[in-house]
Amino acid sequence: MRGNFENTGKLTVFMLRCGRRTAIMWIVLLLVIVVGLVPAIGGIAYGDSLAELSSMMENPGMVAMVGPPITLEYEYFGALYTNFMFLFVALTVGIMNIFLIVRHTRADEEQGRYEVVRSLPTGRLSNLTAAYLTAALVNSVLSVLIGLGMFALGDETMGFEGSMLWGVGLGVTGLVFAALTALFCQLSSNSRSANSYAFAALIIFYFMRAVGDMNADMEIFSLISPLGLVLYTRPYAGDHWWPVLVMLGISVVVAVVAYYLNSIRDIDQGIIPARPGRPEASPLLRSSFGLTFRLTRTAMIWFFVGMFLLGASYATVLNDMDEFVAHNEFYRTLILVPAGITFEAMDGMSTEEIVSAMNAVVEHAGFTLAELFSAMVNNMMALITMTAPIVLVLRAKTEEKAIRTELILATPTCRIRYLAGFACVSFLTAAFMQFALAIGLFSMAQAILPNPDMLSFRFLIEAAMVYTPAIWVVTGLAVLLIGLLPKAVGFIWGYFGYTFLVVFIGRMDIFPSWLRYTTPFGFVPELPMDEINFMTLFLLTLASAILTAAGLLSYKNRDINAITH
Numbered sequence: 001m002r003g004n005f006e007n008t009g010k011l012t013v014f015m016l017r018c019g020r021r022t023a024i025m026w027i028v029l030l031l032v033i034v035v036g037l038v039p040a041i042g043g044i045a046y047g048d049s050l051a052e053l054s055s056m057m058e059n060p061g062m063v064a065m066v067g068p069p070i071t072l073e074y075e076y077f078g079a080l081y082t083n084f085m086f087l088f089v090a091l092t093v094g095i096m097n098i099f100l101i102v103r104h105t106r107a108d109e110e111q112g113r114y115e116v117v118r119s120l121p122t123g124r125l126s127n128l129t130a131a132y133l134t135a136a137l138v139n140s141v142l143s144v145l146i147g148l149g150m151f152a153l154g155d156e157t158m159g160f161e162g163s164m165l166w167g168v169g170l171g172v173t174g175l176v177f178a179a180l181t182a183l184f185c186q187l188s189s190n191s192r193s194a195n196s197y198a199f200a201a202l203i204i205f206y207f208m209r210a211v212g213d214m215n216a217d218m219e220i221f222s223l224i225s226p227l228g229l230v231l232y233t234r235p236y237a238g239d240h241w242w243p244v245l246v247m248l249g250i251s252v253v254v255a256v257v258a259y260y261l262n263s264i265r266d267i268d269q270g271i272i273p274a275r276p277g278r279p280e281a282s283p284l285l286r287s288s289f290g291l292t293f294r295l296t297r298t299a300m301i302w303f304f305v306g307m308f309l310l311g312a313s314y315a316t317v318l319n320d321m322d323e324f325v326a327h328n329e330f331y332r333t334l335i336l337v338p339a340g341i342t343f344e345a346m347d348g349m350s351t352e353e354i355v356s357a358m359n360a361v362v363e364h365a366g367f368t369l370a371e372l373f374s375a376m377v378n379n380m381m382a383l384i385t386m387t388a389p390i391v392l393v394l395r396a397k398t399e400e401k402a403i404r405t406e407l408i409l410a411t412p413t414c415r416i417r418y419l420a421g422f423a424c425v426s427f428l429t430a431a432f433m434q435f436a437l438a439i440g441l442f443s444m445a446q447a448i449l450p451n452p453d454m455l456s457f458r459f460l461i462e463a464a465m466v467y468t469p470a471i472w473v474v475t476g477l478a479v480l481l482i483g484l485l486p487k488a489v490g491f492i493w494g495y496f497g498y499t500f501l502v503v504f505i506g507r508m509d510i511f512p513s514w515l516r517y518t519t520p521f522g523f524v525p526e527l528p529m530d531e532i533n534f535m536t537l538f539l540l541t542l543a544s545a546i547l548t549a550a551g552l553l554s555y556k557n558r559d560i561n562a563i564t565h
Contacts, residue, residue: 004263006123011130015104016137021490023138026096029497030142034089035149036501038081038158065313067228068213070237078157078236082166090230091206093142093170094177097135098198101178104131106185106194109268111402118267128182128262132255135178143171162236165244169233172247176226177202179254186261189270196298202227203306226250288413292421295399296392300429303388307381307433311440314377318370318445318455335372370454371528374441374463379526382467383500385433389426389475390492396422396482397489406560415560416552423479423548430471438464463527469540470520474499476547483554 016023063069067087070079105128108114117127147167151160177198184197205225212222213231222228232243261271284290359369396419399405409415438460445455474496481489499519516522520540525533 004123004125005129006121006126008123008126008129008133011117011122011126012133012137015130015134019100019103019134023100025490025493025497027138027142027145029493030089030092030096031145031149032497032501034085034146035153037085038150038153063210063213065210065316067209067231070234077155078159078162079234081154081158082235082237086166086169086235087209087227087231090170090173090227091202093139093174094202094227095199097139097174097178098181098195098202100135100138101131101181102185102191102194102198104134105182106188107191110191115267124263125259128259132178132182136175139171139174139178142174143167146170158236161239165233165239165241166235168244169230169235172244172251173226173230175251176247176254179251179258182258183254183261186258186265187271189268189272189274192295192298193270196302199302203302287421288408288418289421289424291408292395292425296395296422296425296429299388299392300425300432303429303433304436307385308436308440310381310384311377311437312444313440314381315441315444316448318373318449335369335376367528368454370445370449371459371463374455374460375526375528377441378437378463378467379521380504381437381464382434382471382521382524383503385430385437385467386471386474386496386499388433389430389471390478390496392429393422393426393475393478393482394489394492397486400486400560409560415556419479419483419552419555420548423475423552426475426478427472427544430475431465431468434464434468434471435461459527462532466527466532466537467521467524469537469544470524472544473520473540473547476544476551479548479551480554481551483551483556483558486558 065087066083070083105114108117108127114127118124143164144167147164150158150166151163154163180201181194181198184201185191185194188194188197205227208221209225209228209231212219212225212228222231226247229243229247233240265271282290285294396405399408405418409418438457441464442455442457442460445460449455474492477495478489478492481492485491499521502515502519503521520543523536523540525531525536
């Protein structure tokens, strides 16, 4: 038995050293978002605003998105913050662990590094154990820092036990998805399939939880889903620790299955055999763009479907949006303030009177509340869309590190055309995802709004697509880094995090207004408040083209193995 785990400690240290920058980036980004938003939202959600935000959580659309309302029984800020943020952060932690485990197991094996490790005095299960210990350490550090940070910056309703439970809940969620990903890495024969299986499981678990949370008779679905089970911890609203123990048990059981499969399968093989390829390459694979499309098409499909579902889920709250916005300052800050509209509900007015007065103010400004809500959704979803083209264009870096790029370019293949294939796929994905968002919003709005004409198809398409050039600029910056500074390509994720904070939190008027112009999103006309400025959109598109061209030319002249040296 000892031979199976020989030198696990040294391998763990090695993995931590190799992945320290990525791990630190994830931890810092999550800390800034989770802990940093505590005082930001806490300064807005209080008094009547807190009560109205709590009642908003009863809306079926909100239950589907963030989980069952816990603020009806515990109507204070700590419980509200948990209800509002916990599930989304748990999703993000799950994604972090999927990338971490695939990178240190199936990706290393696919790229030949695992064989080098196995040629040394290491056990058969040492690599998988080291990867899992690395994930456990990263999740533990994240749990402790988030718990301490929320306790330090939270109000009196956010006690020490609840804060630590917040962090620990995220940590055990990460461990469950780490174990599930390790299992998928044994089932699949390549990292692309392992990632696909893991993300498919993440999406399925999310929607299983939504079904269970919305229907008491189907609560079992919430208990089966890790994303539903972790919500039963209820930090600041009862502080239940039993789900933590259950999830730890689940992670151990799944990890044991992964260990068994790892012990019986051959290196470079999966339990599920890879499908045999065609005897001859299809015409699609006879060009560099066709090859790139073949490598990324599964991810493109998932990105498209995911954005459509996100758009549809946000549209489910449109029917009750006027009452929510009329009563609470938090939503007025997110939705009305960017449009330059100020509205304060007066004491003694009934709900109908408040809604009528607010709609009159909004209509006087030339808008509808549905349009302003869609503007907020498009603004936030554009930030999520930005991750997809970055991931796809960075696939060029992954191929280069795996020494596959060198093999392709040894043939009569143009370097510029090769990298341009990844850039084109990324640009197209950004546009298609924004289009999918608009389709999702429109289809659900038509189904639930009493007056479907409140949101026209043309408006939703325009409001979503205006963000595409800004996303292209960030994608062009990623191409430039790949071509000019391949070792600094991780900077693009730091810039993404900075852009996310400036744009999202900037809607609350917390940052100086000039700061948004340090990102391309600051120049995007936000419909319906702004008119479409085609010159601005053209200049953003031109900037993305210049960045991309500079990256392609730099890629043509640099050492192809610069990343691996």
